[in-house]
Amino acid sequence: MKKPLVIIVGPTGVGKTDLSIEIAKKMDGEIVSADSMQIYKHMDIGSAKPSIEEQDHIPHYLMDEIDPREEFSVAQYQKKAKAYIEKILLSGKLPIIVGGTGLYVNSIIYNIDFTATISNWNLRKQLEEEAHKYGNKYIHDKLRNIDSEAAERIHPNNLKRVIRALEVYYEGGEKIKDFQESLTENPAYQYAMIGLIRDRKELYERINLRVDLMIQQGLIEEVKNLMASGLDTDAISMKGLGYKEIIRYLKGDYSLEAAVEIIKRDTRRYAKRQITWFKRYDQIQWFDVGAYEEKKVFLHDITNFIEGKLNLL
Structure with missing residues (x-):
């Protein structure tokens, strides 16, 4: 019998975190993050990591677990994520994968031998x-x-x-294979994949506001502390959006205003690439967050989709 799994994906800033916590509360679930930045400790502001209060007593795995000075690969993610999925299922809960890192999602739903x-x-x-x-x-x-x-x-x-x-x-000596040609689905899981989307203008406005908020919340101080621990732009953890740009600002490569504009621009571009990536999934069901006037209707539609897809009725 296939194991049930909910997957919530979409571009950065679309509202995945809020939805995942609501769904976890509604369907007795626990969350496994699929975000390549939120996995690191001490990188809270720049990765838009939900606070303990925002997590609302819902267990979150693969979040705040890895020292940013350590290398962390997709292979390691796959091993840890599958172990957490088993742990959640054994406790009688519903595992919910949430994030925007496509390679992390691939490592779960496809048979990839790292x-x-x-x-x-x-x-x-x-x-x-x-x-x-x-x-x-x-x-x-x-x-x-x-x-x-x-x-x-x-x-x-x-x-x-x-x-x-x-x-x-x-x-x-081999050429890298195309996404669709090289992947076969993992038969272990029966999954319901939810893709969140918004009007592009609305999404970009949310991204711009989020970057401004990160600066207000103390992103510069967060990066200073990370640099004090020996991290620089050559570390994998520091290649994330918001971190490498602030490091370059602190080194005098450009002004804070320029750094902020670059973060906004590159985050918008990243969101566009994420949408393109997730549109390649055949099993995905898209929901336009901005089209819903009432939150309860939004949650009702998504819950119905999950229950129908996973035969949880």
């Missing part, structure tokens, strides 16, 4: 340094020369995926 995945941290660092020195297009052109199909699929500004494609080729 034991065969090769990682070359030195190569990654070298390519990142080249991108910083010569620009993202320089690295993207390297990919185009060896794998034109991947270069067509991956935007030059999606540096992490460009570097990963180069790493796969350099280490194994």
Whole structure:
């Protein structure tokens, strides 16, 4: 018998956290985060981590667990997330995966064997340094020369995926496969996947306001404390939106006003990429948050979808 699982995805700032807590309370669930920044300790403001009060007594896993000075991979996430899912199911609760990191979601719903995945941290660092020195297009052109199909699929500004494609080729001599071609669904789970969306203008306004609020709440001080612990832009945890830009501001690379505008711009771009990513999931059911005037109707529709999909009636 397949194990029931709720998955809530969508772009940053759309309202995933609020919904997940409401659904957890309504359906006796517990939450497993699928956010590559919220997983780190001491990174509360920039990752928009819900406070203890906001979590409202709902257990949250894979949030605030990893030291930001440590490397943390998708393979590690997959192992930990699956263990937490089992723990939640054994306690008679409903596991709810919530977040906007597509690779984390993939590691749960698809059969991906990370034991065969090769990682070359030195190569990654070298390519990142080249991108910083010569620009993202320089690295993207390297990919185009060896794998034109991947270069067509991956935007030059999606540096992490460009570097990963180069790493796969350099280490194994293989071309990185397309999303749909290389993945088979994990038969262990019966899942209900909810995608949250808003009108683009409304979403972008929410993102801009969220960035302003982060600055007001003390993001600069948070980054100063992280830097005092030895972290810099070369750490994986510091590559998240909001962190690398504030580090560069503190180093004098640009003004605070410029840093804030860059964070807003790049967060809007990231949200657009997230929507594109999640639209590729066949099983996803989209809900337009802004189309609902009443919260109870919104929750009712989503609860009905989950119950129907997972046969929980």
